[in-house]
Amino acid sequence: MSEVSDPIFARIAARYDLINRILSLGQEKRWRSRGIEMLGRGTVLDLGCGTGATDFEGRVVVGLDPVIEMLAMSPVRDRVVGTGEALPFQDASLDAVFSGFVFRNLSSIDETLAEVDRVLKPGSSAVVVDLARPRSGVLRMVHRLGTAVLLPLVGLLFAGAPREYWYLHRSLDSLPPPETLYLGHALIPEHIWRMGPFGFVYGVWLRKPDIEPKT
Numbered sequence: 001m002s003e004v005s006d007p008i009f010a011r012i013a014a015r016y017d018l019i020n021r022i023l024s025l026g027q028e029k030r031w032r033s034r035g036i037e038m039l040g041r042g043t044v045l046d047l048g049c050g051t052g053a054t055d056f057e058g059r060v061v062v063g064l065d066p067v068i069e070m071l072a073m074s075p076v077r078d079r080v081v082g083t084g085e086a087l088p089f090q091d092a093s094l095d096a097v098f099s100g101f102v103f104r105n106l107s108s109i110d111e112t113l114a115e116v117d118r119v120l121k122p123g124s125s126a127v128v129v130d131l132a133r134p135r136s137g138v139l140r141m142v143h144r145l146g147t148a149v150l151l152p153l154v155g156l157l158f159a160g161a162p163r164e165y166w167y168l169h170r171s172l173d174s175l176p177p178p179e180t181l182y183l184g185h186a187l188i189p190e191h192i193w194r195m196g197p198f199g200f201v202y203g204v205w206l207r208k209p210d211i212e213p214k215t
């Protein structure tokens with residue numbers, strides 16, 4: 001692993017799993033596993049794998065993350081330093097891609113989706129699970145107020161890192177809702193679902209079309 005580091009995730013790496021469990025009231029594993037159920041077998045790329053908290057139910061996993069402090073905590077054997085925007089894999093070499101709670105942190109979603117499309121085998125699929133604001137205007141407002149208070153407070157109490165968790169609050173408003181975010185790319189968003197309180201967690205199943213048979 002080479003020396004690449006992101007200040008925010010490098011600073012919270014040691015407390016990341018604990019705080020996730022607290023903030024999600026123990027639900028984060030279930031949110032990830034609903035996405036894993038939709039994936040095929042074979043070799044899966046865990047894009048932005050962090051501490052390797054996802055259970056891939058016996059699949060062969062390659063974990064990729066730009067932050068060595070997060071990667072170092074992962075139990076996965078095959079780990080690569082890298083970013084979603086420039087995946088270090090050959091074209092059509094992977095059977096599936098999963099990404100949990102990463103997409104708000106990317107520098108380019110367009111570039112990452114193009115890269116995921118490139119490395120996937122035709123006919124295979126990717127699943128993204130991430131956080132977003134609730135769909136209804138009122139719930140969105142309540143949720144925004146709640147995360148503005150709760151996230152920095154939990155960050156302060158459990159990691160001494162209120163600014164890092166203020167960033168998490170801000171990141172929730174950085175993107176359009178998932179129902180529009182994944183439209184217009186090569187990968188086809190076949191199914192989008194909402195989970196968690198107020199539906200502030202979402203999953204999207206993206207399919208890479210099969211090669212057209214020659215006529």
Ligand SMILES: C[S@@+](CC[C@H](N)C(=O)[O-])C[C@H]1O[C@@H](n2cnc3c(N)ncnc32)[C@H](O)[C@@H]1O
Binds near residue numbers: 052100
């Ligand atoms: C909130 S954590 C999620 C970790 C893990 N996937 C999980 O489900 O717990 C976000 C992760 O995305 C990684 N990340 C940030 N920018 C990235 C990028 N451009 N490409 C890939 N991963 C990135 C961070 O280093 C961090 O480990």
